[in-house]
Amino acid sequence: MTSFARGIIGALLLAGLLATPVRAQDVKAGDLVITQAWTRATPGGAKIGGGYVTIENKGAAPDRLIGGSADVAGKVEVHEMAMNNGVMTMRPLDKGLVIEPGKTVKLAPGGYHLMMFDLKSPLKQGDKVPVTLEFEKAGKVKLSLDVQGIGAQGPAGADNSGGNMDMKKMPGMKM
Ligand SMILES: [Cu+2]
Numbered sequence: 774m775t776s777f778a779r780g781i782i783g784a785l786l787l788a789g790l791l792a793t794p795v796r797a798q799d800v801k802a803g804d805l806v807i808t809q810a811w812t813r814a815t816p817g818g819a820k821i822g823g824g825y826v827t828i829e830n831k832g833a834a835p836d837r838l839i840g841g842s843a844d845v846a847g848k849v850e851v852h853e854m855a856m857n858n859g860v861m862t863m864r865p866l867d868k869g870l871v872i873e874p875g876k877t878v879k880l881a882p883g884g885y886h887l888m889m890f891d892l893k894s895p896l897k898q899g900d901k902v903p904v905t906l907e908f909e910k911a912g913k914v915k916l917s918l919d920v921q922g923i924g925a926q927g928p929a930g931a932d933n934s935g936g937n938m939d940m941k942k943m944p945g946m947k948m
Pocket residue numbers: 852853863864886887888
């Protein structure tokens with residue numbers, strides 16, 4: 774074989790490798806597939822941060838996101854946002870967030886979210902924040918949140934046109 778042929782074969786092999794979709798952020802755990810894990814950069818001094826993931830249940834039974842943990846945070850809770858007497862409030866989901874079989878649940882700004890309390894350091898855009906989610910059936914699942922800009926409404930590359938609710942701009946929001 775000539776070195777030219779070897780070069781061609783090498784290039785083809787490399788192209789094949791590069792063409793394989795690299796979706797490192799897709800995490801499988803039992804029947805669950807977790808994608809689009811992201812968070813927002815926090816302004817200096819902020820002690821809380823949100824966390825967002827998309828969870829698909831490919832199984833035949835419901836599962837439940839019951840909590841989580843992160844080295845960067847003192848505590849992680851699963852929250853929902855809701856209108857309460859005209860005021861947007863959020864509260865922890867005591868019984869967790871149910872992921873019905875065959876359904877996809879998206880945590881996003883203005884809706885369900887992970888709440889990270891007592892941040893030990895600011896979240897910086899471009900960083901990856903390792904977190905562990907805890908599911909009733911799938912158990913503990915490690916993944917990392919891609920840190921987007923401070924005002925980001927979605928993960929990088931996603932259609933961010935919907936859901937323009939910004940927690941920080943909501944007057945009277947109670948923790
Ligand atoms: Cu919250």
